[in-house]
Amino acid sequence: MEEITNKTHVLVLPFPVQGHINPMIQFSKRLVARGVKVTLLTIYSIGKNLPKESSSINIVSFPYDESAPDNTDKSLEWFSTLVSKNLGAIVAKLSDTEYPVKVLVFDSFASWAIDLAHQLGLKGAAFFTQSCSLSAIYYHMDPETSEIPLDGSVVSLPSLPLLEKEDLPTFIYETDSYPALRALVFSQNNNFKKADWLFFNTFDALEKEVVDWIKSKCSIKTIGPTIPSMYLDKRLKEDREYGLSLFKPNDEICMNWLNSREIGSVVYVSFGSLASLGEQQMEELATGLMTSNCYFLWVVRATEENKLPEEFMSKAKEKGLVVNWCPQLDVLAHRAVGCFFTHCGWNSTLEALSLGVPMVAMPHWSDQPPNAKFISDVWQTGIRVKAGENGVVSRDEIARSIREVMEEDKGVMLKENAIKWKKLAKEAVDGGGSSDKNIEEFLSNL
Incomplete structure (x- = not known):
C-alpha cells in the first residue's frame, strides 16, 4: 500500500460494544498501513482490554468514570455525556503535535458526534457497522417522515427487493419494544444530512443497487469487509485477529x-x-x-x-x-x-x-x-x-x-x-478494488 506522505491524523470513535468496535479497529488498521496516524477513543472498561502492544493504533480511554448504567436509556445518555465532556480536551492535546487531528470517524449510532466534530473544526465521517440495505430501510421508513403503510403483505422500497413483514428489522413494527434503541437506530438518519462522508462495512458488488441509490443522495464510501487481512487479501501480514474479544475462546x-x-x-x-x-x-x-x-x-x-x-x-x-x-x-x-x-x-x-x-x-x-x-x-x-x-x-x-x-x-x-x-470480497479490499480505492480517495481529500 502506498503511504500517505502528509501528516494525516484520524480520530476514531466506536460505539462501546464489541460488534461495533472490531470493524472500526479493522478499518483503522487499513489506515495505519497507509502511513496515517490513528487514535481510537473508547471507554475505560474497553480500553483496558485492548492489546496496546500489538497495534500501531494509538488507544486513548476517556477519563475513568463510573461504569455505564444497566438501564439502556441511561447508558446511552451516559456515553454521549462522557464523550461530549472530554472530546474537546483530547482533540486539543492531540492537535498540539506534528500530527493534528483532521477528521473524526464516529460510529453511526453516535450521530450527535457530527455536531461536536464540526464545533471543533474537524470533518466528520459516520461509520455504519450495518449493511447499506438496512440503512436504506431505516431511511425510507423513518417514523418521523415515512408515509409507507405496514398493513399490506409486502413493502416496496427504492433499490431493494420486495420485503415482507418477516424481512423487516424488528424496530420497524415493534414500536413499543426497546424505545431507546429504536430511537437510536433511526437517529442514524441524521448522518445522511450532516456527515461529510458515510462509510459502510460492505462492498460495492454485494449491495450494488442500494449503494448506487445512496450515492445519488450523499457521499458514501464502501470500505469493507472489515475482517482481518490474513483471511482476505493478506496484504497486512500481522493482521490475523480482531482487536477485542470480551470472551475467552476455547x-x-x-x-x-x-x-x-x-x-x-x-x-x-x-x-x-x-x-x-x-x-x-x-x-x-x-x-x-x-x-x-x-x-x-x-x-x-x-x-x-x-x-x-x-x-x-x-x-x-x-x-x-x-x-x-x-x-x-x-x-x-x-x-x-x-x-x-x-x-x-x-x-x-x-x-x-x-x-x-x-x-x-x-x-x-x-x-x-x-x-x-x-x-x-x-x-x-x-x-x-x-x-x-x-x-x-x-x-x-x-x-x-x-x-x-x-x-x-x-x-x-x-x-x-x-x-x-x-x-x-477479496477483490474489494485487494489493491485497486472498490473498497481499497474508496479509502485512498477519502485520504486524498483530507
Whole structure:
C-alpha cells in the first residue's frame, strides 16, 4: 500500500460494544498501513482490554468514570455525556503535535458526534457497522417522515427487493419494544444530512443497487469487509485477529476437534455475543442438531448453558462439541466446516460471505431479518428456517434445513455461490478494488 506522505491524523470513535468496535479497529488498521496516524477513543472498561502492544493504533480511554448504567436509556445518555465532556480536551492535546487531528470517524449510532466534530473544526465521517440495505430501510421508513403503510403483505422500497413483514428489522413494527434503541437506530438518519462522508462495512458488488441509490443522495464510501487481512487479501501480514474479544475462546479444543473431522462435515452454530434463546428454542435446536446426523460445533455462552436440555451434553459427545466461545474466523476458515447456522448478525454474515461458507439463517431481531432475506433470496448463499406460529423453530425444521445445505443438491449451489462471494470480497479490499480505492480517495481529500 502506498503511504500517505502528509501528516494525516484520524480520530476514531466506536460505539462501546464489541460488534461495533472490531470493524472500526479493522478499518483503522487499513489506515495505519497507509502511513496515517490513528487514535481510537473508547471507554475505560474497553480500553483496558485492548492489546496496546500489538497495534500501531494509538488507544486513548476517556477519563475513568463510573461504569455505564444497566438501564439502556441511561447508558446511552451516559456515553454521549462522557464523550461530549472530554472530546474537546483530547482533540486539543492531540492537535498540539506534528500530527493534528483532521477528521473524526464516529460510529453511526453516535450521530450527535457530527455536531461536536464540526464545533471543533474537524470533518466528520459516520461509520455504519450495518449493511447499506438496512440503512436504506431505516431511511425510507423513518417514523418521523415515512408515509409507507405496514398493513399490506409486502413493502416496496427504492433499490431493494420486495420485503415482507418477516424481512423487516424488528424496530420497524415493534414500536413499543426497546424505545431507546429504536430511537437510536433511526437517529442514524441524521448522518445522511450532516456527515461529510458515510462509510459502510460492505462492498460495492454485494449491495450494488442500494449503494448506487445512496450515492445519488450523499457521499458514501464502501470500505469493507472489515475482517482481518490474513483471511482476505493478506496484504497486512500481522493482521490475523480482531482487536477485542470480551470472551475467552476455547481455541485449542475447537481446532483439535475440527482437525479430526472430514472436509465439509461440520455444522458450526453460533448466535453471537448478545442473542439469547428461550428454553424451548434451545431444546428444539439441541434436538434438531442431534437428529440432523451431522457433526456440530455449537457456541453456547456460559450465561446460556442452563437452558440446555438435561443430559444433552452427555448425549452429544459422539456428534458434537459445545463450547462457551471460539475463534470464529478460524472455525469458518477450517476445511471441516460445511455450514454456518447463524443468527445473521452483520459481522457474522460478512465473515461467512468472505470465507465462502453457506448458511442456515435463523434471525431473531434488529437487523437480522433483512440480513437473512439477502442471504437466502438475493445472494443465495443459504436458506432461512421457518418459525411456527408460536415463533419457535421446530427441531424437524432445524434438522431439515441443515441436511438441505449439507447433503442435498441445493447445498452444492449454495456452496458455489458462497465461493463466488468469497472471491468478490477479496477483490474489494485487494489493491485497486472498490473498497481499497474508496479509502485512498477519502485520504486524498483530507
